[in-house]
Amino acid sequence: MLDIKLIRERPEFVRERLASRGAGDEARVDEVLKLDEDRRRLLGEVEALKAQRNRVSKEIGALMGQKKLAEAEARKQETRALGDRIAALDRQAGEVDEARRQLMLRMPNLPHESVPRGRSAEDNPVVRVHGEKRPFDFKPRSHVELCEKLGLVDFERATKLSGSGFVLYTGWGARLERALIQFMLDLHTREHGYTEASPPFLVGPQCLEGVGQFPKFADQYYAVQEGLDPATLGRLYLIPTAETPVANIHREEILAEAQLPLNYCAYTPCFRGEAGAAGVGTRGLIRVHQFDKVELIKIVRPEDGYAEHEKMLAHAERVLQLLGLHYRVVLLCTGDLGFASARTYDIEVWAPGQGSYLEVSSVSNCEDFQSRRMNLRYKSASGDNRHPHVLNGSGTALARCFVALVETLQQADGSVIIPPALQPYLQVERISP
RNA sequence: GGAGAGAUGGCUGAGUGGUUUAAAGCGCACGCCUGGAGAGCGUGAGUGGGCUAAUACCCCACCGGGAGUUCGAAUCUCCCUCUCUCCGCCA
Secondary structure (H helix, E strand, O other), X not given: OOXXXXXXXXXXXXXXXXXXXXXXXXXXXXXXXXXXXXXXHHHHHHHHHHHHHHHHHHHHHHHHHOOOHHHHHHHHHHHHHHHHHHHHHHHHHHHHHHHHHHHHHOOOOOXXXXXXXXXXXXXXXXXXXXXXXXXXXXXXXXXXXXXXXXXXEOHHHHHHHHOOOOOOEOOHHHHHXXXXXXXXXXXXXXXXXXEEEOOOOEEOHHHXXXXXXXXXXXXXXXXXXXXXXXXXXXXXXXXXXXXXXXXXXOOOOEEXXXXXXXXXXXXXXXXXXXXXXXXXXXXXXXXXXXXXXXXEEEEEOHHHHHHHHHHXXXXXXXXXXXXXXXXXXXXXXXXXXXXXXXXXXXXXXXXXXXXXXXXXXXXXXXXXXXXXXXXXEEXXXXXXXXXXXXXXXXXXXXXXXXXXXXXXXXXXXXXXXXXXXXXXXXXXXXXXX
16 A cells, blocks of 8 residues: 555655556546545544534533533533534545545555566566576476376376366475475575464455455455355455465564564465466466465565565575576566565576476565555654565475476486485485386 | 353553543653662653644544444443353364
8 A cells, every 4th residue: 555645745756656557557646635635624524523522521421410400401402413413424534535445455556766667577677697598408398298207296187186277296296396395494494584484374355455465356366165154255365375474474563673674484385366367277387276385575674675675586596596497587667567566576497398487486575565554563763653664575486496497407318306405305316207 | 063251551450321631550661869770759651543844732533343322432232253261073
């Protein structure tokens, strides 16, 4: 959520920043300002009436105490009509306030000034490349073929269980998946200073609203119903990312400044409806309804936000470096930036069997956009309550990392070499047919 | 799922219709005192919103959430959520 005071005081700036996204949100600014003005006018009126009512009620109490019942009754008669006017104005003010809130919940964050202008992913500048594409003296196979030959994934039976877009890891595939999760968690907790969390995989809608997934993108997520009772539908949702529960851990709290920065990492499965997304239903691990991910979350002072953003990016990159994978880092342009983010890096890993780069990590500073929505604050040294910056980054997403790994480390005989970083977890150097 | 109890400020806890601007204690911050600390004494302190140059006054709201009764609700009524105890079921 944007700061209403900023919209009030610098509407031109807000319009310009929103316009840079190219989605037309700047057109809503005038509507917000109108509702904000109405709201304040109505509040002024109704609060004056309430002040009057409070005064008279107190006088009536005093009269009753002095047993001047007739006088008290007279004052009651006078005041009776006040209540109706207050109720009507209160309702009106409440409606305007709710309309303003709903509108603001649907407005995206302002891109940071350092974010390059652009329309789509094609305009994202590459800021760094690590390693290079591995040369092959044979035609690299797709992960689908490798996984089937090595018995790592049973695509057909997964479909039997849950339909298309679900994965059944088997044997060494399941063990490799588990090894990757544990490797990433160990790296971030032991070497990068994160506190591990294991959150609920089902959360209430307030958590999705808190991070910006609701209300605008409510069609993207799985809503859960308890048993056969349709009244319970929508009380809980399957999390689309660990960001949803973990970023909300301290919602509605006022933290002490000394508690910051808070650094969490968490493994969770991620559930996504992927309604309308390209590539759903194609075989393989690239786009699925459920995948594993190790997520990084930081809650930091605003002045530390962007230094921490760079650190988090380095932490995510370290995962791929230790796995020996070639990747590049891109900075998302204004047109490609996510709803809640002010600045985002994507990490794309090279998958030789696909002949393309796959997005395995997205590292964002959402600034105070989410902390405003979830009413998360910290008390600064000077005593005022401020909204911290909230950052999230994948460290990293598993299914695509799995793809890049097997496709990169495949051998001519169809076996896959296990990188040294994972060998302690798997106790083998190679998976063979 | 059944039965019962409960939800008040950082914590404990009083408060069943009107000077309640929510008692008191603990804890906290500052000051006095002290060589220093403690004790003692004094002062102060919540959140959001409105009005503002103001983090100064003043005003409104907030006693789990919502609705209602009333001139007036922490207090009365209804609904919901959550917590605790016991029973049932269950990994």
